[in-house]
Amino acid sequence: MTAINNQHLSSFLDQLKYNEAGLIPAIAQQHDTGEMLMMAWMNRASIEETLQTGCVCYWSRSRQAFWRKGESSGQVQLLKELRFDCDLDTILLLVDQTGAACHTGRRHCFFYKVEHDQVIVDSEPLIDPQTLYQHSPVNP
Amino acid sequence: MTAINNQHLSSFLDQLKYNEAGLIPAIAQQHDTGEMLMMAWMNRASIEETLQTGCVCYWSRSRQAFWRKGESSGQVQLLKELRFDCDLDTILLLVDQTGAACHTGRRHCFFYKVEHDQVIVDSEPLIDPQTLYQHSPVNP
Numbered sequence: 342m343t344a345i346n347n348q349h350l351s352s353f354l355d356q357l358k359y360n361e362a363g364l365i366p367a368i369a370q371q372h373d374t375g376e377m378l379m380m381a382w383m384n385r386a387s388i389e390e391t392l393q394t395g396c397v398c399y400w401s402r403s404r405q406a407f408w409r410k411g412e413s414s415g416q417v418q419l420l421k422e423l424r425f426d427c428d429l430d431t432i433l434l435l436v437d438q439t440g441a442a443c444h445t446g447r448r449h450c451f452f453y454k455v456e457h458d459q460v461i462v463d464s465e466p467l468i469d470p471q472t473l474y475q476h477s478p479v480n481p
Numbered sequence: 482m483t484a485i486n487n488q489h490l491s492s493f494l495d496q497l498k499y500n501e502a503g504l505i506p507a508i509a510q511q512h513d514t515g516e517m518l519m520m521a522w523m524n525r526a527s528i529e530e531t532l533q534t535g536c537v538c539y540w541s542r543s544r545q546a547f548w549r550k551g552e553s554s555g556q557v558q559l560l561k562e563l564r565f566d567c568d569l570d571t572i573l574l575l576v577d578q579t580g581a582a583c584h585t586g587r588r589h590c591f592f593y594k595v596e597h598d599q600v601i602v603d604s605e606p607l608i609d610p611q612t613l614y615q616h617s618p619v620n621p
Binding site: 344345346347348349350351353366368370374375376377379380392422423424425426427428429431433443444445447450451452453454455457458459460461462 | 484485486487488489490491493506508510514515516517519520532562563564565566567568569571573583584585587590591592593594595597598599600601602
């Protein structure tokens, strides 16, 4: 397979393989530590907003609306780098995460770990989620 | 939100939010460097096989079959740790990747990088994909 050569961003976004709802999965990773933070979904408009503002904006499937990460909780994700994969169907966001990425108040969302025939929780919240969302109980 | 307490693996797998095709996205990360390698899809049977064998097995949406990573290319992923996220709709695989994770022969799949209004390719193949798949041109 030959990779697509350098392209204008706009025509590259045209070629992404959005799903039937116009969405594409986006993985957020802390840029300096490599820590995996979360996975959510973006549409073309949220990708464009994220690149324009430098603050990560997902698309909320439950609310069917832009989900400007940290808008209600203050736990924003500043964009450091945005990448696409070989198949043009996944986004990697390298970010600087303020505080907790997870709506449970934990630093990251991947806190369920398989150990033998059990699934355990191996991290604790940094902050009580009720404190995070006391003013506006929508998205993290 | 209260996290689910320790649970038996089998009942936890019952609760995962598989999509309408019975699939759930799985992110693979190199366990010791934090490098993001790829994203693919798993069903319940491929999760179970991965945990049993210690070798990552995805579900190929194009072939509608198990995709035992590295079966044809030799570029296997040994499982170090398997995690689920807070919403039970994403898997994180911490793996030890042999050689190239990407079917283009690159170490990882996220080689398209946004730079200003361009998308550039910023890594080269480790190995020619025609060499990788000369005996069995199916999946990486």
